[in-house]
Amino acid sequence: MAAIHFGYTISKPRAIDLDRNNLRKSDEILREMPELQTCIGCGSCTAVCTAGNLTEFNFRKVHTLVRRGEYQGAYEEMNKCMLCGKCRLVCPRGINTRGVVLLIKRKLGDF
């Protein structure tokens, strides 16, 4: 059936629906990088972020969304990272943030 275009589309729900989201990739990521689970969301990584100060890139938000099974666009976002490593130096939880960037890119390349 050819879809009719009425001049608007149905907005996608903004809610993170954990009943629907497939958390398999997220579980895989956490299995490989268990320390990511210890993030307390202080935002230090994003505050120092070289890329985040030039563009919308928000590392904390992207990896949190990924952990919630929201993979759409995560790969493209992570590609904004310059891997400079400042975030790793300030993380109070000692998370291997650069490793997280590379891991998410590796796991979510096809999303």
Add this chain to the structure above:
Amino acid sequence: MKRVIIIGGGPAGMQTALCLVRRGIEPVIVECENELGGKLRNWHVLFPTFTPASDVLTELRRKVRENRIGVHLSTSVETFTDRQATLSDGRVLTCDAVVVATGFTLFDARIKEEYGYGIYDKVITSADLERLFNEGRVVQAAGEHPRRIAFLHCVGSRDEKVCQQHCSRVCCVTGVKQAIEMRRLFPEADVFNFYMDIRMFGPGYEELYREAQQRYGIHFVRGRISEAAPTHDNRLQIKAEDTLTGRPLRMSVDLLVLLVGMRANDQNAAWAADNGLNQAPSGFLQPKDLFLGNVRSGVEGIFYAGTVTAPKTIGETVNEATAAADAVADYLTTKA
């Protein structure tokens, strides 16, 4: 008469001594500074009631004096066992039990270089601020008319990068208290508290937090400051992420106050090794258990009081000192 050596003459040490005297036991306080009082001496007012620290201190000191408790000032304990202590001046004191009330060490904020403490004049610690209040020199540090003052929570607490994983507990409410004090002193200034979590665990704390927001209009930003740099007009630019909006935030402030955490004394390790005491992963001495034995060390004749076991408030410390005296008395009675 039984004699008990109390290492440390802060609130915990003094209160333990007072309780022991009441039970007919002879306490001896060994204090490394030249007066009693510990870290409380430099404190201005206490949360959440803004009670002057000197009220508590004067009272404790007065009672210690009145009870003629033996005090060795400017003396530290080199080594000790449950039956004796070797002092820094070479004397050896014998005793029937030891209470360790050596408290904590303030985190050295210079280690968190990115905050600029010790580099920029506009960065001070919470302990500095208390001292400045006592000396009446806050205006000197903040300037006549500061427009903005920022507080940063969790400096040297909950931070693996400085090997301090524990929560120092008291900094959250100290930050709120000091923010209110600054706002009272500088009604024109905007005060911002940057926090990761606000932990208001004690009576009246949550109410104080609410008052800070409601009555004093203090801004709470959920994000950890990551960098501080000077601006051309001799202020300080700080950067953080405003995590609740998910965007980087930067602002210029006239004063940045770092709420420094409590860290374990370096000495704990050596003492623990000497006497078979347990050290918690945080470096603080680990009591026998946290419920029925929180002032006992697990080693006969050695007891703990106050923040030597974990960060605590003054109230908790004083209560624990009473409990420690009780446990010491129990021990000495059973032994006799």
Add this chain to the structure above:
Amino acid sequence: MKRNSWQDYQKQIADDRYYYARSCIRQNFFPGSERAFIDILTRDLGRDLLDDPKHSSCTGIGYHSDIVPLETIMTVVARQFSLMNEAGYENFVTSCITSFGIYTEILATWQEFPETEERTREHLRKATGREFVKPASLAHTSDIVFHFRDEIAARAKRRLVNVATGEPLRVVEHIGCHYAKIFPKSGIGGSEFPYVLAGMIEAWGGECVDYPERRHCCGFGFRNYLVQANRGYSIANSHKKLESMAPYKPDFIVANCPGCAMFLDKWQYAIAEMEGTTYGEDGHGIPVLTYEEMAGLVLGYDPWRLGMQMHQVDVEPLLDKMGIDYDPAAKYLGRNGKFIGKPETAAVNCGQSDLVYDMRE
């Protein structure tokens, strides 16, 4: 689970002598429903109701779209009250949820800020030379039907029961935001567990479906729908509700608000055309009824006289379940037997359109 919390939210509903204010949307999209309400009240229940041709739109849509200012709408409302006084009635009933919300809000505003009422009196006097007295009671037409639900049940020709299985029909009820979300005390059952439609359904033998998005808005939202750029957001709300209710396999939806009935019905068509998704049985839509239609069917009214051919989603499967006799061929014949035109077939429809009379043939 039987919830009784609705009993905490009761209101006085007049028993007779109503001044009836029509709804813009209902009289355009569901004209049979308003007719049915008048008929039920006057003929079946023998009550006095004035359908006054002089009253106007409450201008609520304009108000919620920031086109009509507050002073203006207050004056329009004051005029309606004045007309009611003139006709000698004091119980104001309104057919529209938006209007009901408007009247409630304005009465509350006047209560809270008497100076605004004074100003409105002045405006009304200046504009029309009229005076007004506030109504003794204000009710939505569904409140009235709820009020008489047991009387209607006593007169029922059919019940909300599947005649083939004897099981109660599963009904999704949708209240409409402005019924009780603004002033919870003004609706029966309050805003969390509104009982006005549920009471009718239970009284007439049906079973209410309690689904997660039960309280969610249909998505009309005035500006959200009226501005095409925002329409995707509007439809997304109905989409969310439909997704949420579909697993419960409801037999039909009954809506309180004319706008909600329209959107829950028409958006099913739009979603089916845009995404190919349908939510009812056999790949078709879920029929959407107004409570007047529901009452009408229970009282044995002819579905086409109730105007049910105006629905986007065909109601025939529901009529079949309830065991209602109807003439499929007469579907698109108007009151005078004239062909009124028929829609193109769409995924959400299922009626066999080749059976209907077409006068052009």
Add this chain to the structure above:
Amino acid sequence: MNFFVPFCIPFIVGAVAMFITLAWKWGLWLYRLPRADKKRIVCGLPTRATLDAAGEVVCESLLHRRIFRVNPLLGYMHMSLAFGWFLLIAVGWAETIAYVGFRWVPLQGHVFFRYFATGLPHKPVFAFIMDLLLLFVLSGVALAWGKRFFSKRMGMRRTTRHVLGDRIALSALWFIFPARLIAESTTCALYEGGGFLTGTIGAWMGEHISTMTLLTLESVAWWFYSSCLGIFFVALPFSRYMHIFTEIPLIFLRRYRLRSDEKESSYDRFQVDACSRCGICIDPCQLQSVLGVDNVQSVYFLRDRRYGMLRAEVADNCLLCGRCAQRCPVQIDLNTLRINSRDRLHNIPAERRYDYLKGVDRSSGTGKVGYFAGCMTLLTPRTLVAMERIFHAAGEEVWWADRDGSVCCGRPLKLAGETDAACKMREYNTELFRKHGITTLVTSCPICLKVFREDYALDGIEVLHHSQYIFRLIQSGRLAIERGAGQFTYHDPCELGRGSGIYDEPRAVIEAIGLLLEPVDTRENALCCGSSVANTAITDGQQLQIARSVTAELEATGAGTIVTACPLCKKALGRGAVHAEVRDLSEIVADAVSK
């Protein structure tokens, strides 16, 4: 004499198989070289480089000079096997000529000459020399056996864990020379002759063993010897012993200036196959010595890469500190190979990445000298403040490239294998530097320094690390320094020392300020702080563990201050330090500037 008996077959088959495989491999690798590399070879052939390469081949492939430097015993072991065997072949050749004159003798004729030469008159000199050489080689074999059990005596705490193929080839190799000894001895027992070794053993055997048994034994021994050779030759091109024949062309190609790059190329095959898996790279690896990670070292990385079973876990788990490359006797460019493996694993096309960089310019100030602090330096503001004071004291006008944040230099991306993306950073920063017309670029970050020097095309702009810059200021008298009583120790950052060869300037600067105390491992052998951006695999706890081990060594010098010249090292060492203070070079300079 037709020089053929059936036992020669295993040897002939093995040798033929080996030479065909070798020819195929060499041919393919050379054929696949990029055009520019081929041109380099052609241009290099008639030059001195060829002679130098030949010399190096003798020194390294035969004599193993570099291994001698690691440990003399280990060097002797390698030399006795390689050089000894070579001499056996060469002298054997001469021996054949001496016996039969200049006539064509098939390969097996040379190798098994003792078997064929029984009827010819005895030449005791050759017999003596050949026995001496055999003893030489056998001593190497004995040491190789010994190394299995007493590796520490040979300067190796840990040795390589070998794969099955290597074990087969290794076993065959170990048996070749004892087998030759027995075979030649039996022949001597039957037909007399032989030197002090084979002759003596032969005489003893002749006395104690019956002729019939000896005849059988002779046949078995020669078959066994030939089979060992055959097996070894077949296994050689597929085992670690491929290094014997790969190191030689590698030395020539290297002399012709062929280099590995951030993208894999055919030249890499020469480097990868030239690894002898000697395992010298294992001990210097801190991942091994501090963390006990024992499967990622260069030897394993090259092995996995060669056999096409390289996993990202192995490729990524390396600090790229260069300590192994420093010791590698074959001088394989281990870091570059690791980077181009990462490139193959992780590189993603970057055409549309970093479009947001367009038009960004957060620099401030004007001056011919540009200062690029580096991302990490922004987190060590003491360095920034110190540099500002130094610039001020020297009266230098400075263009501050990134004081308010800027774009990364690109090296971290390159180290992670995202080389295309790194290119974008390079383009951006090059344009920025050009736009502001600087002639000198000073940076405080050795990571930036290395990439500016090696990968940026910054002709006309001199790139200096701040240690070099400060050293020049002091030397030229623009910066007056007051010497104090401070005692310092210096930690060489990997990218600055081994990476860029800057060892002396920072030391000269420190010595101008106070007393410099060197730690045990220093300069080329300096330890890595553990926080290297090149490693994305280890955890924070592991980084800390390494940092603690390094600071322990630095603090053992007794110096009150640990000086380093890299923000990352400073951060890392700061976490590990117990009582010493950790400072950047610029800080101690700023404090010592004469008022």
